[in-house]
């Protein structure tokens with residue numbers, strides 16, 4: 001059974017593609033690391049899965065609408081004057097609504113705070129927490145969301161070791177419960193130690209499969225080489241659409257049959273078949 005299915009998915013901003021032609025499935029219950037250089041499209045892919053960024057082409061399907069998503073820390077406003085308990089309680093909005101009485105759910109909220117090591121912090125304004133404590137509070141909110149699909153964008157960047165270890169234990173617990181977890185990560189040691197599968201992204205899929213098979217020096221070198229060749233102004237990726245208004249011959253040389261610039265080294269033979277992918281991941285079942 002698949003938790004997420006990508007069908008020729010291209011995502012981007014203002015019609016500039018950031019993730020190109022992704023095909024494959026994330027199996028239900030997978031614990032998948034999303035790895036790639038800066039600007040590889042990891043955040044964009046997570047946003048595409050939750051629907052914050054729309055598809056320029058292709059589609060992404062999830063088996064559930066109940067998705068818990070933790071954005072990068074930089075995208076979260078901590079100046080909002082709410083308590084740790086209130087923040088965690090936002091995880092209950094989906095089933096109970098934003099104005100439900102917290103009283104009835106207080107034991108559940110306190111349990112979630114205890115699970116992340118924040119017992120006694122319930123009345124603290126979130127603006128007074130350390131970075132690690134704030135991340136713990138956000139994980140309490142994730143616990144309360146009780147989603148089958150959990151997406152985490154760099155959950156450990158700038159987070160102390162002790163908190164990271166505690167939160168990794170929670171993630172392993174979610175995996176043990178059969179939930180599907182996809183996390184964008186930069187620390188490859190962490191990925192090797194805790195994540196059984198990995199998707200290496202460099203705007204397009206480079207490799208997808210078991211972490212041991214995928215995180216090899218040649219794959220990582222390839223992802224890096226592609227990232228160094230990125231053209232931030234790469235044009236429209238859309239079937240039958242030609243980008244640019246310049247000389248047609250020059251334009252044709254820089255585009256494939258999709259009318260899509262490939263000066264990032266992108267070629268379709270690889271795009272549709274990640275070089276080290278697992279059968280069953282890269283190929284839709």
Ligand SMILES: Nc1ncnc2c1ncn2[C@@H]1O[C@H](COP(=O)(O)OP(=O)(O)OP(=O)(O)O)[C@@H](O)[C@H]1O
Nearest residue numbers: 013018036037038039040041042043044045184232
């Ligand atoms: N809101 C936006 N508007 C326009 N372009 C964007 C936006 N967000 C991201 N991009 C561009 O999309 C591309 C992919 O960015 P993305 O943040 O998905 O990469 P990433 O792999 O998560 O990078 P990092 O590891 O640095 O967080 C980059 O070229 C980036 O500049």
